[in-house]
Amino acid sequence: MSRLLAPTLREDPGEAEVPSHRLMLRAGMIRKLAAGVYSFLPLGLRVIHKVSNIIREEMDRSGAQEVFLPTLLPAELWQETGRWNIYGKELFRIKDRHERDFCLGPTHEEIITDLVRNNLRSYKQLPLNLYQIQTKFRDEVRPRFGLMRGREFMMKDSYSFHDSEASLDKEYKNMFDTYCRIFDRIGLQYKVVEADSGAIGGGFSQEFMVLADTGEEEIFYCESCGYAASRESAGVGKYKVTGQGVSRTEHKMQETLTPDKKTIDEVSGFLKISPEQMIKTLIYETEKGPVAALVRGDHDLNEAKLKKLLGVEEVRLADEKVIEKVTKSPVGFAGPVGLKNIRIIADTAVALIPDGVTGANKKDHHLIHVVIERDYKPELTADIRLAISQDLCPKCEGGHMNVTRGIEVGHIFKLGTKYSAKMKANYLDENNTEKPYIMGCYGIGVGRTAAAAIEQCNDKDGIIWPAAIAPFVIDIIPANTEEKEQMELAEKIYSELTKLTPDIILDDRPERIGVKLKDADLIGFPVKVIIGKALKDGKIEIKLRKTGETKLTPVGNAIEELAGYVR
Ligand SMILES: [Zn+2]
Numbered sequence: 001m002s003r004l005l006a007p008t009l010r011e012d013p014g015e016a017e018v019p020s021h022r023l024m025l026r027a028g029m030i031r032k033l034a035a036g037v038y039s040f041l042p043l044g045l046r047v048i049h050k051v052s053n054i055i056r057e058e059m060d061r062s063g064a065q066e067v068f069l070p071t072l073l074p075a076e077l078w079q080e081t082g083r084w085n086i087y088g089k090e091l092f093r094i095k096d097r098h099e100r101d102f103c104l105g106p107t108h109e110e111i112i113t114d115l116v117r118n119n120l121r122s123y124k125q126l127p128l129n130l131y132q133i134q135t136k137f138r139d140e141v142r143p144r145f146g147l148m149r150g151r152e153f154m155m156k157d158s159y160s161f162h163d164s165e166a167s168l169d170k171e172y173k174n175m176f177d178t179y180c181r182i183f184d185r186i187g188l189q190y191k192v193v194e195a196d197s198g199a200i201g202g203g204f205s206q207e208f209m210v211l212a213d214t215g216e217e218e219i220f221y222c223e224s225c226g227y228a229a230s231r232e233s234a235g236v237g238k239y240k241v242t243g244q245g246v247s248r249t250e251h252k253m254q255e256t257l258t259p260d261k262k263t264i265d266e267v268s269g270f271l272k273i274s275p276e277q278m279i280k281t282l283i284y285e286t287e288k289g290p291v292a293a294l295v296r297g298d299h300d301l302n303e304a305k306l307k308k309l310l311g312v313e314e315v316r317l318a319d320e321k322v323i324e325k326v327t328k329s330p331v332g333f334a335g336p337v338g339l340k341n342i343r344i345i346a347d348t349a350v351a352l353i354p355d356g357v358t359g360a361n362k363k364d365h366h367l368i369h370v371v372i373e374r375d376y377k378p379e380l381t382a383d384i385r386l387a388i389s390q391d392l393c394p395k396c397e398g399g400h401m402n403v404t405r406g407i408e409v410g411h412i413f414k415l416g417t418k419y420s421a422k423m424k425a426n427y428l429d430e431n432n433t434e435k436p437y438i439m440g441c442y443g444i445g446v447g448r449t450a451a452a453a454i455e456q457c458n459d460k461d462g463i464i465w466p467a468a469i470a471p472f473v474i475d476i477i478p479a480n481t482e483e484k485e486q487m488e489l490a491e492k493i494y495s496e497l498t499k500l501t502p503d504i505i506l507d508d509r510p511e512r513i514g515v516k517l518k519d520a521d522l523i524g525f526p527v528k529v530i531i532g533k534a535l536k537d538g539k540i541e542i543k544l545r546k547t548g549e550t551k552l553t554p555v556g557n558a559i560e561e562l563a564g565y566v567r
Helices: 019-026 042-062 075-081 109-119 165-186 264-271 303-310 320-327 418-422 446-456 484-497 513-523 533-537 555-566
Strands: 030-034 037-040 072-074 092-095 101-104 128-137 152-162 190-194 205-211 217-222 228-230 254-257 279-286 291-296 315-317 343-347 356-359 365-370 380-382 401-416 426-428 434-436 438-445 474-478 504-506 527-531 539-544 550-554
Touching: 019 030, 019 446, 037 042, 042 128, 042 152, 042 165, 042 446, 072 075, 075 101, 075 109, 075 418, 109 128, 109 152, 109 418, 109 438, 152 165, 152 446, 165 190, 165 205, 165 401, 165 438, 165 446, 190 217, 190 401, 205 217, 205 446, 264 356, 264 365, 279 320, 279 356, 291 303, 303 315, 303 343, 303 380, 401 418, 401 446, 418 438, 438 446, 474 484, 474 513, 474 555, 484 504, 484 527, 484 533, 484 555, 513 527, 527 555, 533 539, 539 555, 550 555
Parallel strands: 190 228, 291 343, 343 380, 474 504, 474 527
Antiparallel strands: 030 037, 072 101, 092 101, 128 152, 152 438, 190 205, 205 401, 217 228, 217 401, 254 365, 279 291, 279 315, 356 365, 401 438, 426 434, 527 539, 539 550
């Protein structure tokens, strides 16, 4: 420790908002160079190496092969798939001295597809899975949370190539199992959730989420059947219309004055009704024209579901002008009754409203006693809202959904031919016919996994590393380095244990014991060996970071016992 560059801080750095960021700075593991750009100091780098090594071992075991692709990527390949334009401002773009466009890679689908199309022709060479562990770049609008959302970050990304869906399914399952082994070995609690594919696109995908209260993502899960999904993609079970309480109102629909009352809260407060009675009407623009999407007043629309349902690339809330044109009234009074020349899509919960209230498409007016099918007819009724806690599970339709929080550390995708078709990346099948590769892609955030481990395991004193990725596993602490007997024993234990593993550190700094213990807890070494007062009675103290468990061990047993922790 006396030689180690580990500048620990006693105070919390002001810039850090989450525990992992705060504790990695305080423990002297990382330092900020620029927004979202960090240097790794020796302790931080050891953690990164440990995470990477576990990933590498398990990827190799899975049959994938390691490659290393460039970071500096020519625009031409990105233009082939159209992503040069689609990716937007998050892509770090640069020009070389000849004014040629390049970017710093945020992901490598195009690059790997190009490599494979130029070097592999026959179905006999398939399947193939290539991976790399490499630095990626993304020009985040708001880089924050330290390693959690950086502009430069380390990823393991891999890409598989197949000649059939069945082969892709098999490799996807292989990667699923590999990821489980990786996160099990690291020692994290996680859930695998169904996810939206986002900018990478393609078909089915799942995210590996490390559970942590401070996580950015909401995870919806069913305890009855194990279904789990991200907020974006969580389905909602079908509520059945049963017996009493749901019979439709017999009152006729009627217009009522709601001066200046526009929002759900304003209208429901003014009319003294529950938001559950309100039919919220949202006008969206899509490349196929505008759409009126109806959700219950207390629910929120899920744009990803709407997009999928309509089969469109983009949905965005219409601006004032479009709303006024469609509804022929100012914003705030839209409703489905009498709407013309626009597709009307209702959420399934809207269809169950027995006595609805909605905008009258007329300034300062709403309609009451509105009943679906009687007063308006949506073109489609489907699940288009965001799930909420206690919703029915969409899978077993018996259990209810719980919500917890997590951090996305891995994502596995079935891409299909999304990239290969656009890039004419073909192989020859047994009949010598050219066919596009069927692809999968699989990512793990390396730095993010380390940060997520801290978010999951920390306390007021500092980090509690899972042993598999701790920078050092055993910290040997002589209480007083001036005491010859203590130092000699410390050195002896150190040299014996380092024969078994390099994961041992000796705190030989001429500091007070209190300082050394504080640093040890802050950095999060799993095992502390304290050589101090008890030595008079021939004993040393072994203390575990995670449980706080302490025990005195006779010096004669020390090495054997500590070797057990190493193992
Ligand atoms: Zn369920």
